[in-house]
Amino acid sequence: MVKSHGKKQRAKNKSRRTGAAYASAAAGTLHQHTPLPDMSAVEEISYLPDVFVDTGLAARLVAACRAGCQPCQRTLSKKVLAHEATLLGLASAIYGTMPAGAVASAATKAWAPLAQAATYDGGEAPEALEAFGALTADERSDLLEDALDHWAMGGLLPEGIDQIRSLLGLRVAPSQGPDDPLDAFREAGVKVFTLDDLDLGDVDAYHLAPNYGVMLAKTEADGRDMPMLTLYPETEDAGIEDLEARTDWEHWGLYGVPDLDPRWRLRARIADRSLQALVRVGPDGEDDIELWRAAETVTLPDHWWTLLDRVQHVLVAGPVKDAENPAALQAAGDAGELLAVVARVEFR
Template sequence: MVKSHGKKQRAKSKSRRTGAAYASAAAGTTHQHDPMPDVSAVEEISYLPVEFVDTGLAARLVAAARAGCQPCQRTLSKQVVDDGRSTLLALAAAIYGHLPASSVASATTRGWAPLCRAAHEDMGEAPEMLEAFGVLSLQERAELLEDVLDHWAMGGPASQAEVVNRVLARHGASPVPGQNALVDALRQFGVGVYTPDDLDLGDIDPYDLAENYGVMLARATPDGRDMPMLTLYPETEGAGIEDLERRTDWEHWGLHGTPAANPAWRLRARIADRSLQGLVHVDPDGEADDELWRAAETVSLPEHWWALLDRARHVLVVGPVKTPESPGALQAAGDAGELLAVVVPVELR
């Protein structure tokens, strides 16, 4: 009995230490995700209280997230949420001290991230941020951690310069260097170098921080019913099936039958000039909290397509298709299981 109890305790301890499920730890089949990431940024946040941050736990969790290992990620996330509040705070502050919360982040993160950014900019005590973090429920801490891991899984904290460069790249502008010794040296030689602080960018539009799509007009007859269709194609490097799966709950579609309708997604259209404005997800208050596509300019739709849109008041949205104009590209994506689809209402404005 003593031997059995000791074995169970060792397995539990190993499970907590490695992040593996208890059954794996007991069977001796645990694994480690290599290489272990550098999480030193979590120890370099001067405005956080001096408390113990378990960098080993943080590194194992980030490694599991980058490896896409859900069993380890679930086990380690539970440890961080339940017992590692200082570790969660440090992981979150390393991200949201620099970055705004994206439009697809949870309401918890969108509410807390601005307080963290303010604390980072003040570089002093952060009572509002700490107080708001302290009253988060277990569920809210889990939501915050999930959003934080999305960033760590892609490489970790981003500097302000990296955020600005991503925005500038979307608009075809050249990247700007960060503030460092190289910048100072170049300026001494009369080279014009601009940093993010030199640019008056105003508020960063969340649309510029998310992956974007273009749309192509089409018609479809699912179940014999004629209706307008939009085919999405990637416009940014990270846009694609994985991004759509993460941001939507649309179903995989093989071009047979009619996909389910989802009223939370809307195709916004303007009556005055018969134009489309954007494909958005709205929150319970009707405010857009995610945008897959936004019209860059006003283009009046063909009369026959607008008439069909006005009559159906719903549109079939499918994607992503890399080259929607190519014959057979839509069918090929459906056959490969890489096509998502949804029926959304038209919001006439």
């Protein structure tokens, strides 16, 4: 009994010391991720001089991230979250010199400018430390996850940034502040172009958002024929989640008629009897959502154009993965993954 207890205790100690799962440590199957990364960027954070940062734990977590080892990442992340100074060190080493990315969490986007300000202000970090202390457990978890995304990519590590700065001879003055980092490159003679410099004019937002294709169809409403458009994804990010986020269309099970929303317009051109776009018009009269735009002019079949002209409304439903398969529409409706609206037809 004593022997068994001692074995268990040694396994627990080994797990605590190495960050491995208890079962791995007990079975003697412990593995390590090597080489361990250089954590000098964490050790050099000026506003953490008197706080113990477990650089060994931090290094093992980063190594596990680079190796893509999920079990070790989960185990070690819990330990880092429980060790406030180590979490702060890992996050500060990244966001003290880099802005939060577009996909970062709200907590990271709010905290990163404070970390940058602390770096540029000579290491005084009262606001950054106060804001860090106010983070909830979930927000700290998000901050760690965002920081680890950068640590996992070796080319974006702080030591890599320092090397680039050294090669370019860049010295960032405290008065420059974190809001104009491109000025350092300009001062070093590096030509910097922005969208404004290139004078690209208005950027077409349609190609930056998920896009859909359309298939012509016909349905029945109150005993009368009605034109119908079936949407299918044309880009990888298009689908039910996107439509739910960008529209307030109702879930439709192919029974009854969806609600009419006059903000949604199917634009049709009379001159060549073609469809142009499916859009939602905002309060200012401008298009605020464009789900589909014709890539080329296609003249509609006479019977469908005649129906469109007579009804002047269209039932729009989607998304359907295989728009040419009639069973796919029914399957999407049965699965609750079909959204629909009745839109106005806007002839031009």
